[in-house]
Amino acid sequence: MVLLGVVSLLTDVSSEMVAAVLPVYLTAELGLGVLAYGVVDGLYQGASALVRIFGGYLGDRSNRPKWVATAGYAVSAASRLAMLPAHGLGVVTAVVTADRLGKGLRTAPRDALIAEASDPRTLGRSFGVHRTLDTIGAAAGPLVAFSLLWFVPGGYSAVFVASFAFAVLGVAVMVLLVPDRRSRPPGAPPGRRVLRELTGPRLRRPLIAAGVLGLFTIGDGFVYLSLQDRDQFAASFVPLLFVGTNVAYLTLAIPLGRLADRLGRARVLVGGHLALVAAYLVAAAPLGGLGLTVVALALLGTFYAATDGVLAALVSRRVTSDARGSGIAAAQTVVVLARFAGALTFGSLWQVLGRQQALCLLAVLLMMGVVMAAWLLSGQEDSGSVASPLASAADSAEAAMASGTAAENQR
Numbered sequence: 001m002v003l004l005g006v007v008s009l010l011t012d013v014s015s016e017m018v019a020a021v022l023p024v025y026l027t028a029e030l031g032l033g034v035l036a037y038g039v040v041d042g043l044y045q046g047a048s049a050l051v052r053i054f055g056g057y058l059g060d061r062s063n064r065p066k067w068v069a070t071a072g073y074a075v076s077a078a079s080r081l082a083m084l085p086a087h088g089l090g091v092v093t094a095v096v097t098a099d100r101l102g103k104g105l106r107t108a109p110r111d112a113l114i115a116e117a118s119d120p121r122t123l124g125r126s127f128g129v130h131r132t133l134d135t136i137g138a139a140a141g142p143l144v145a146f147s148l149l150w151f152v153p154g155g156y157s158a159v160f161v162a163s164f165a166f167a168v169l170g171v172a173v174m175v176l177l178v179p180d181r182r183s184r185p186p187g188a189p190p191g192r193r194v195l196r197e198l199t200g201p202r203l204r205r206p207l208i209a210a211g212v213l214g215l216f217t218i219g220d221g222f223v224y225l226s227l228q229d230r231d232q233f234a235a236s237f238v239p240l241l242f243v244g245t246n247v248a249y250l251t252l253a254i255p256l257g258r259l260a261d262r263l264g265r266a267r268v269l270v271g272g273h274l275a276l277v278a279a280y281l282v283a284a285a286p287l288g289g290l291g292l293t294v295v296a297l298a299l300l301g302t303f304y305a306a307t308d309g310v311l312a313a314l315v316s317r318r319v320t321s322d323a324r325g326s327g328i329a330a331a332q333t334v335v336v337l338a339r340f341a342g343a344l345t346f347g348s349l350w351q352v353l354g355r356q357q358a359l360c361l362l363a364v365l366l367m368m369g370v371v372m373a374a375w376l377l378s379g380q381e382d383s384g385s386v387a388s389p390l391a392s393a394a395d396s397a398e399a400a401m402a403s404g405t406a407a408e409n410q411r
Contacts, residue, residue: 010170017166027225030089068106076103080163084157116321139249212376215369217338265313272306275306280363282299
């Protein structure tokens with residue numbers, strides 16, 4: 001778990017260096033409009049959905065989640081260098097898509113490895129520890145990008161090269177140090193219940209709730225562009241907004257993970273989206289200033305700390321171990337597809353209604369989504385067996401064998 005956190009730390013330094021400069025790089029350096037950024041941001045949010053379920057299923061099917069995740073990290077690393085010659089919307093879109101495909105391939109197998117190595121009673125804390133290390137990298141990435149742009153104004157090429165170097169270090173740690181943990185003995189046939197579990201009633205409500213909430217969740221870049229548009233601060237300071245969000249996330253990831261284990265993962269997940277509603281309203285406020293900017297960043301960080309790892313923890317306890325990667329991938333796919341649609345829609349709304357009205361409308365819609373998600377997730381907490389009470393004796397024996405295998409792997 002800690003080693004996977006180190007891999008994510010290095011990879012997030014790399015990815016957030018690019019993400020931090022991308023809004024300004026596209027709109028100021030390349031001269032693209034907000035709608036074009038909406039297309040790129042939508043791909044940044046949604047392209048990984050194309051392979052998330054494939055990555056989760058491949059990790060489950062092959063019983064080698066480490067190497068499936070490693071392939072995803074390698075694809076993302078290669079995309080960093082490809083940003084150097086990318087100067088048009090089409091090329092940038094292709095590079096961003098490749099990066100997000102790598103992320104989609106690696107995320108579910110990585111989270112399945114975390115769940116496999118964790119005590120089911122403390123899954124929220126385990127994902128919180130991982131997300132904390134991940135967020136240290138996410139906070140450091142914009143700082144590195146900001147420093148490079150401060151000393152080399154317009155030095156986006158230097159940002160992309162440094163990003164590639166950090167990504168390569170992450171792949172090296174993954175290959176050399178992370179153990180190849182499996183959910184069943186080598187050579188054992190894969191579980192037969194994957195498709196049935198993905199379409200079964202135990203996942204149906206959580207997946208619908210995740211989709212409803214994701215539909216009204218836009219990328220951070222839109223919020224940061226709104227803050228910059230309102231307060232008119234220099235474009236070179238935009239990367240620091242990512243730092244502020246990640247500092248709040250870093251501070252709250254473990255405490256909110258523990259709270260989810262005690263209070264309920266569904267409750268914390270819904271509560272995190274209330275923080276996002278507040279962040280939209282603060283960003284839409286007509287009056288700005290440093291204080292409101294800090295509040296908006298803190299609310300964004302709270303949202304991520306209460307939702308990112310918590311959703312994976314919630315879903316992972318509703319499927320058996322040999323379908324865990326696929327179950328987590330299904331939830332993540334629903335979220336990124338919904339966010340992809342949301343990003344495209346919000347870019348259009350900004351163009352038509354303006355910044356303030358678009359954010360206010362989005363806040364109202366998200367609040368309605370929160371109410372619906374709270375109803376869907378009521379009674380969905382699961383601290384016991386992942387098997388259905390109506391499971392057959394054969395299914396129960398299969399789940400017991402998978403559980404015993406996981407315990408043996410942990411020893």
